[in-house]
Amino acid sequence: MKISIYRFDPESDQAPKMQDYELHEVNDEMMLLDALTLIKEQDETLSFRRSCGEGVCGSDAVNINGRNGLACITPLKSLKEPVEVRPLPGLPVIRDLIVDMTQFFNQYRAVKPYLIVHEPATEVERKQSPEDRDKLDGYYECILCGACSTACPSFWWNPDKFRGPAALLQAWRFLADSRDQATSERLEELDGPYRLFRCHTIMNCVDVCPKGLNPTKAIHNIKQLMLKHMI
Amino acid sequence: MSWRPANGLRSWLIQRISAVYLASYLIAVVVAISICFPSTYSQWHGWIAHPVINVATAIFFISLMFHAWVGIRDVVLDYVSPLVIRFILLVFIGAGLLSMGIWSIRILFSVAL
Numbered sequence: 001m002k003i004s005i006y007r008f009d010p011e012s013d014q015a016p017k018m019q020d021y022e023l024h025e026v027n028d029e030m031m032l033l034d035a036l037t038l039i040k041e042q043d044e045t046l047s048f049r050r051s052c053g054e055g056v057c058g059s060d061a062v063n064i065n066g067r068n069g070l071a072c073i074t075p076l077k078s079l080k081e082p083v084e085v086r087p088l089p090g091l092p093v094i095r096d097l098i099v100d101m102t103q104f105f106n107q108y109r110a111v112k113p114y115l116i117v118h119e120p121a122t123e124v125e126r127k128q129s130p131e132d133r134d135k136l137d138g139y140y141e142c143i144l145c146g147a148c149s150t151a152c153p154s155f156w157w158n159p160d161k162f163r164g165p166a167a168l169l170q171a172w173r174f175l176a177d178s179r180d181q182a183t184s185e186r187l188e189e190l191d192g193p194y195r196l197f198r199c200h201t202i203m204n205c206v207d208v209c210p211k212g213l214n215p216t217k218a219i220h221n222i223k224q225l226m227l228k229h230m231i
Numbered sequence: 232m233s234w235r236p237a238n239g240l241r242s243w244l245i246q247r248i249s250a251v252y253l254a255s256y257l258i259a260v261v262v263a264i265s266i267c268f269p270s271t272y273s274q275w276h277g278w279i280a281h282p283v284i285n286v287a288t289a290i291f292f293i294s295l296m297f298h299a300w301v302g303i304r305d306v307v308l309d310y311v312s313p314l315v316i317r318f319i320l321l322v323f324i325g326a327g328l329l330s331m332g333i334w335s336i337r338i339l340f341s342v343a344l
Contacts, residue, residue, distance in 0.1 A: 157309045190239075193308060197239035200305070226240045 058145030148205035165205035165215030
């Protein structure tokens, strides 16, 4: 199987290049991450991130044949040859398939992805009804791999100002939480032309999310809630 | 929610409300014209001079200007990063849209009077 990988070492290379590798011991069970690991045995200079290897940690998000996804849960047999593997688009490349995710995590931090409670701490835990807990389904499962935000043209054009689908999904996850008491502050923070409203419902985020989540719906929910608060 | 010079929600709302009006107006006009087609100049003139049609058309052009402003502003915010060029573009687009809006309202009023 032919696999073409984006290579760039800032210490020695002037410009990035694609390097071709040939894999012979390929079977139907293998994921792209297995192939990358085998290639690393051939060429130990190849660099990529990986950790759990089963779609839970979100470390190995890469651009596979033009589409973002997790290497560890992308079956090799589903890919058209030659397989082109590139780093996530739009972020600065540190080396080969490793990108600098600072901008992505800055936007994540900016939405305050934790419960904010103004009342004094209670003696017992803050309870939530099963119905209220259900409202978080489809929003809390994000693994922060960055596939959605780096597939979003609005994030490419304004990564410093637009929160991006991943962070906005998290923003909604806390707005939807019955225990959170900072709804107005959160909505206030997201208003303005950039942070939320750069989203033009392109829906690349929904298309690529390896966990099958729907950031566009989360963004829509935030807009609806803003509207309710305004009225 | 506090007032901001470039409010996101308000622009988004203006874009959607104006879109609904633009679509409704166009459908209503197509239906009205297909029921009773004004075939001569004086019929056209009489039709557009009717106060309801005249005001509805004036609102159509105002909506169109607002709708176009939000849409073009979005494109400029996405694709034009240098602040000076962005500012110049927005001023020209805003002035262009405003003058076209005023011009169309003047024409409509001159027909109505």
